[in-house]
Amino acid sequence: MAGVSLREVVDDDIEVFFADQQDPVAARMAAVAPREREAFLAHWTRVRADPSNIMRTVVAGDAVAGNMVSWDQAGERLVGYWIGRDHWGRGVATAALRQFLDLLPAGPVHAYVATANTGSIRVLHKCGFHLAGPPVTAGDGIEEVHFVRD
Ligand SMILES: CC(C)(COP(=O)(O)OP(=O)(O)OC[C@H]1O[C@@H](n2cnc3c(N)ncnc32)[C@H](O)[C@@H]1OP(=O)(O)O)[C@@H](O)C(=O)NCCC(=O)NCCS
DSSP states (O other), rough: OOEEEEOOOOOOHHHHHHHHHHOHHHHHHHTOOOOOHEEEEEEEHHHHHHHTTTEEEEEEEEEEEEEEEEEETTTTTEEEEEGGGTTTTTHHHHHHHHHHHHSSSOOOOEEEEEOHHHHHHHHHHTTTTTSSSOEOOTTTSEEEEEEEEO
């Protein structure tokens, strides 16, 4: 999609990310419980302080549309993303993830997605990820699938 770009995360973006993750429709889709404000801000402070994390703000047109984050977990490089509902269905996540993958170190990139999150799974497929194993039900009772891009 034309008009989607990535840039460094700045303080003001966090308010937009907070509002987006409070959206009950989005939270249901991602199968995560929205964080309260203080916990959300503390989470982002930790994420931004760790130099092994890679993150960008997604800009669509001139609006902050969401974020892309990558972190190292038990030796796997993971990716996660969140796009605000105002921007859904226009190819924003796909365009942003494609750009974001170019910024990551060489090697496999992993993503864990709730089995029911059809939209996110489609985004991963479009960006070259493939299924890496059978669905697994995590401790929170949510069934998720593991994707990898070699
Ligand atoms: C999932 C999410 C990233 C999709 O963002 P988006 O910008 O709307 O995605 P795109 O427009 O790039 O869509 C890519 C494909 O997925 C499909 N898709 C998107 N949302 C969908 C949905 N809810 N149901 C079914 N298909 C969907 C699109 O139709 C498109 O497929 P196509 O090219 O074959 O038509 C976004 O809805 C989101 O951030 N949701 C809340 C947080 C979340 O789930 N994050 C991911 C956690 S793993």
